[in-house]
Every structure is written in structure tokens, then in C-alpha cells.
Amino acid sequence: MTAPQDRAPATPVDAVKPPAGEHGRVEAAGHRPVSSPGPLARLAEVPHLGLVAALVLLAVVGLVTVPDTFASASNMVSILALAATIGVITVGATFVIIGGGIDLSVGAVMALASVWATTLATQAYGPLVMIVCAVLVGAGAGLVNGLLVAYGRMVPFIATLAMLVAARGLAQRMSDRRTQLVQQGNEAIVALSTTRVLGLPLLVYVFALVVVAGWVLLNRTTFGRRTYAVGGNPEAARLAGIDVRRHTMWLYALSGLCCGIAAVLIMARTTTGSSTHGDLYELDAIAAVIIGGTLLTGGRGSIIGSILGLLIFTVITNLFILNGLNTSDQLIAKGLIIVVAVLLQRRSLTFRT
Numbered sequence: 001m002t003a004p005q006d007r008a009p010a011t012p013v014d015a016v017k018p019p020a021g022e023h024g025r026v027e028a029a030g031h032r033p034v035s036s037p038g039p040l041a042r043l044a045e046v047p048h049l050g051l052v053a054a055l056v057l058l059a060v061v062g063l064v065t066v067p068d069t070f071a072s073a074s075n076m077v078s079i080l081a082l083a084a085t086i087g088v089i090t091v092g093a094t095f096v097i098i099g100g101g102i103d104l105s106v107g108a109v110m111a112l113a114s115v116w117a118t119t120l121a122t123q124a125y126g127p128l129v130m131i132v133c134a135v136l137v138g139a140g141a142g143l144v145n146g147l148l149v150a151y152g153r154m155v156p157f158i159a160t161l162a163m164l165v166a167a168r169g170l171a172q173r174m175s176d177r178r179t180q181l182v183q184q185g186n187e188a189i190v191a192l193s194t195t196r197v198l199g200l201p202l203l204v205y206v207f208a209l210v211v212v213a214g215w216v217l218l219n220r221t222t223f224g225r226r227t228y229a230v231g232g233n234p235e236a237a238r239l240a241g242i243d244v245r246r247h248t249m250w251l252y253a254l255s256g257l258c259c260g261i262a263a264v265l266i267m268a269r270t271t272t273g274s275s276t277h278g279d280l281y282e283l284d285a286i287a288a289v290i291i292g293g294t295l296l297t298g299g300r301g302s303i304i305g306s307i308l309g310l311l312i313f314t315v316i317t318n319l320f321i322l323n324g325l326n327t328s329d330q331l332i333a334k335g336l337i338i339v340v341a342v343l344l345q346r347r348s349l350t351f352r353t
Contacts, residue, residue: 051292051308058315066322075318077200081193083314084207085265086284087307091214092142092258093285094306098218099251100231100298101149101156105141105163106259106285107278112171113137113263118180118273127188134267135260141167142256146249164282171275180273192268203265210261215303227251231298287334288313291341313337 062070069075089106096103116122117134141163148159182189192202218224229237230244230251238244266277291309294301313334320330 048293048302048305048308051305051312054312055308055315058312058319062315062319062322065319069322070319073199075322077204079311079314079318080204080207081201081269082317083310084203085262085269086281086288086314087207087310088210088258088262088265089255089281090285090288090306090310091210091303092255094214094289094292094294094301094303095218095227096156096251096255097286097289097294097296098231098298098301099227099248100234101248101251102160102286102296103142103145103252103255104157104160104282104286105145105167106255107281108164108167108171109138109141109256109259110263110266110278110281111275112141112167112174113260114267114273114277115171115175115180115275116273117263118182118267119174120183123183123186127186130186130189130267131264134263135257138260138263139253139257142259143249143253145256146252149252150245150248168275175273175275177275179276182267182271182273189264189268190271192265203268206261206265210258211303211307218303223247223250228299231295231300233299283334284310284313287338287341290338296342309341 059070089110093103093106113134116137117130122130122133145156145160145163148154148162149156152159192206195202197205218227226237226242226247229240229242230247234244263273263277267273270277288310289301289306290296291312292302292305292307293309294306316333316337317330320327320333
């Protein structure tokens with residue numbers, strides 16, 4: 001703490017205040033007044049405008065190439081239903097990446113949760129127990145990831161890669177590499193996909209609830225503010241009184257919880273639990289988060305941006321299917337989109353600094 005006699009004498013505020021320019025704008029001495037941003041500059045500052053423009057462009061492509069099929073109500077519902085499962089995972093991945101981490105195990109954890117929930121012993125107790133089982137398995141696997149990263153001080157890439165391999169292997173062992181069907185008497189789970197309200201299946205509403213809850217948690221709570229702080233500067237967050245390790249652990253547990261919810265949705269869509277569920281879902285989820293503007297280094301991002309990025313990927317997949325294009329070409333296109341998104345992120349950061 002600085003001694004009183006070492007402090008510089010107080011300077012009157014008026015003595016250091018720059019002269020005011022025209023219209024009350026403050027000007028530095030010897031400098032011209034800063035002009036207000038033009039219409040194009042203000043338009044560029046609109047949040048997620050580029051993502052919305054990309055979605056509109058993809059819609060135009062769909063209307064030109066396959067107008068009758070793409071614009072049909074059934075195809076729109078299919079896009080939303082496909083986005084719902086990966087979208088729930090994307091919400092959890094957004095929290096982890098904003099917090100400065102990465103989770104490669106999301107697809108495998110979802111598969112493990114679906115297999116565990118569809119075992120005959122679990123199904124014997126009814127759909128509620130199946131749902132609770134899937135959610136607990138997902139959250140438990142995420143908690144293990146969090147403990148390894150936060151308290152085991154493992155690199156997130158390595159810890160979650162190990163969980164990816166272990167969860168996929170455990171799912172294969174439990175199911176004996178067979179697809180497990182949702183048995184009769186558990187139609188409540190299947191109803192999430194078959195029952196429609198206002199033309200949309202219930203699983204789309206579950207997805208919407210998760211998105212809203214994630215947005216509120218990230219933008220309106222202390223947990224969300226701490227997530228940004230931990231991802232932006234962990235040491236500064238620690239000095240500010242945040243328990244960085246405990247918060248990191250809960251971020252991975254939250255990601256696992258989302259995987260458990262996604263397992264319920266995929267059981268509803270496919271009426272199965274399988275060790276092959278969620279293959280490459282980690283690619284789609286992380287790519288959607290990156291395209292949505294979240295920095296891989298953490299500290300910046302949004303739920304809305306991630307969901308828009310996910311919709312872009314989902315529409316691209318839908319367009320490839322409708323136009324009968326090769327799946328391998330689809331993967332190449334996704335890879336190029338990820339590269340372009342990262343390059344644009346770096347360019348944006350360089351411009352701002």
C-alpha cells in the first residue's frame with residue numbers, strides 16, 4: 001500500500017480535461033474530432049448479422065436447387081429435429097469453450113448415456129428412470145472430465161480424449177456391440193419425437209428450453225459472468241476471488257448434463273440406444289461454437305451465435321442430402337467452413353487490437 005507522503009498531488013479535473021469540440025464531443029489537443037460511424041459501420045456492428053446472412057444465403061441456394069422439397073414443412077421440421085440433439089450438446093460445449101476448455105467426449109458420452117438408459121434392467125422401471133439414468137450418466141461423465149482437468153491438472157484435450165475412448169468402449173461393452181431397442185411400456189420417451197404441438201415435435205421444444213436456460217445462465221447469472229472471467233484470464237479471476245478450479249469442474253459437469261439430455265432426445269428419435277450414437281458430434285458441436293463467434297482461447301462467445309452456427313451446419317447437411325451429393329464432400333465443406341471461421345476470428349481480433 002502506498003504511503004500518503006509518496007502519493008502525487010491531486011490534479012484538478014478541469015486541468016486535464018481536453019477541450020470540448022463541436023456538438024459537445026471531447027477532443028484531444030491537436031487532433032480533429034472523431035467522426036461518427038457511417039451506416040455501413042453501424043450495420044457491421046449488429047450482433048450475428050453475418051451468421052444470419054449466411055443462413056439466408058443457404059436458404060436461397062435451397063430454394064433454387066430443390067425448391068419443392070427444401071421449402072416444404074416436413075423438411076423444415078426435419079432440420080429442426082436434427083438440430084435439436086446436437087444443439088443441446090452445443091449449448092454445453094459453448095460454456096466449456098468460453099471457459100477456456102474443450103470437450104471432445106460429448107458424442108461418446110451421449111452414446112454411453114443412451115446405452116445405459118436402454119438396458120433391460122433400467123427399462124423395467126419405466127421411462128422416468130430411463131430419463132434420470134441418462135441425465136445422471138452424462139453429468140457423471142462430465143464431472144469426471146472436470147475433476148481431471150481442474151484438480152488433476154490434465155490438459156483438457158487429453159482428459160476429454162481419454163473420456164471419448166473410454167465412454168465409447170464402455171458403451172460397446174455394455175451393449176455387446178448391439179443396438180438396444182426402447183421396449184414397449186416406455187412410449188413416453190418415443191412420444192418426444194412423435195407427438196407434435198403446433199406442428200413441431202416435443203423434442204424441438206426441449207431443445208428450445210435448453211437454449212433459453214443456457215442463455216439465462218450465461219448472461220443473467222453470476223455463474224455466467226464467472227465463466228467469461230475464467231476463460232478470459234484465469235489468474236485475474238483467481239485474484240478476484242473466483243475458485244477457478246471448482247468453476248471449471250462445474251463447466252464440464254454442465255456439458256455432460258447436456259449430453260445426457262441429448263441422449264434422451266436421440267433415444268426418442270431412433271427408439272434405440274447404441275454405442276454408435278453421436279459419432280463425430282463433437283466435430284459438429286465445436287464447429288458450431290467456433291462459427292458462432294466463440295473464441296477457442298475462451299473469454300468471448302454467446303449461446304445465440306452457437307445456435308446460429310449449428311443451424312448453418314444443419315442446413316448445409318440437409319442441402320447435401322436433398323441434392324444427392326456425396327457424404328465425403330459434405331465433410332470437406334464443413335472442414336473448409338471451420339478453417340474460414342477461424343481465419344475470420346483472427347482477422348477480427350487483429351483489427352480490434
